[in-house]
Amino acid sequence: MEKIFDNTQVAFALKSDTELDRAYFLFKMIDNQPLVRIGTAVTNFALKANLPVEGLIRATVDHFCGGVNEVDCLSVVDKMYTKGVSSVLDYSVEGKEEEEQFDAALEMTLKTIEFAKERQAIPFAVFKPTGLGRFALYEKLGEKQTLTADEQVEWNKVLARFDLVCSEAHKKNVALLIDGEESWMQDAADDLVTDMMRKYNKEKPIIFNTLQMYRWDRLDYLKKLHEQAKKEGFFIGMKLVRGAYMEKEIARAEEKGYPSPICASKEATDENYDAAVLYMVEHLDTMAIFAGTHNELSTYKLMELMQEKGIKTNDDRIWFGQLYGMSDNISYNLAAHGYNVAKYLPFGPVKDVMPYLIRRAEENTSVAGQTSRELSMIKAERNRRKGK
């Protein structure tokens, strides 16, 4: 496969010199690990104390988010689409526990489905299961515990919220991604999403679940789901990711004394990820893939598979996805070569998107003394522009 992701000119075509400089200083700061650790602690305190927060936080928010609300995001959506890169509006408010907050997330998801229906540049809507219901309820159901009468009433509301967003997505013909979260709540979410696929994926994949391939049990899960889908006559939509909660997963397994659900090594996760991609590409007659990854090798592998099997680059059953503010070298070069690509564009009040931003900051700190991927790409483009 021709190596296309090193083209930083295509990657950063939408960034002015000033914007590129800003991104450079941001990643330089993030790259300095102790600062991120101190920074996140101080930031959390500042936000809780309602202190005005400026500087680094503002820069981080601007870099990784589309705005405070969905309308703020539209200028970014349109700009990215001039280069063929689509958007997924992601209401990134996390960790809420109240019924009103779940209803607010429901309303927001319905709004983004409507936005997506009206705009070619927004091919998917997305939500998180714990955005629509209490984490502890999913956990209890996953552990096969019986809910109390009150909890059952509460869970019925979660079911109704799921059904409403999925039926609207189906009615409006907007594909809907449902994020994956911690393994100890995921079983209940998986059952629920499978019910939604059964109901709304009869003609084509509209509802997409997420498989976190850092879990060693997920390929088997996919194969079993496939058997079920064939028998019952529904399509599978799946976002394939590696998974974002590794430390938490390992710590909990250790603390509670059960075997870790995470693959034994990074290499094992990589193999597992690529195996799931292969399995799905081989069964595209009944499946659609959203490959959510910043991993260049996995992305090249999927492109290669498509070429080998004579699948068109813009086949609507295969989408590539990255996060806004990261891996533009992958997104923009994929789009320039005619592939379907969409970036998650997070939005929400600054206070509420902090857990999301902290995950991004931690992800972008240097690994084993190497400069982070983002920083080296930005450096390369700055040098190219200076004629170095």
Ligand SMILES: Cc1cc2nc3c(=O)[nH]c(=O)nc-3n(C[C@H](O)[C@H](O)[C@H](O)COP(=O)(O)OP(=O)(O)OC[C@H]3O[C@@H](n4cnc5c(N)ncnc54)[C@H](O)[C@@H]3O)c2cc1C
């Ligand atoms: C569009 C999009 C949507 C996403 N949606 C979700 C979601 O719904 N749920 C979710 O959990 N995450 C989600 N993510 C985040 C994703 O799971 C990864 O955390 C992130 O993308 C980094 O993985 P990578 O494939 O890009 O690449 P890489 O940088 O190659 O892989 C890093 C990942 O490998 C795994 N890993 C690292 N070290 C080890 C080790 N020692 N042993 C085993 N595994 C290891 C971890 O999963 C780590 O995040 C999403 C990402 C994108 C781009």
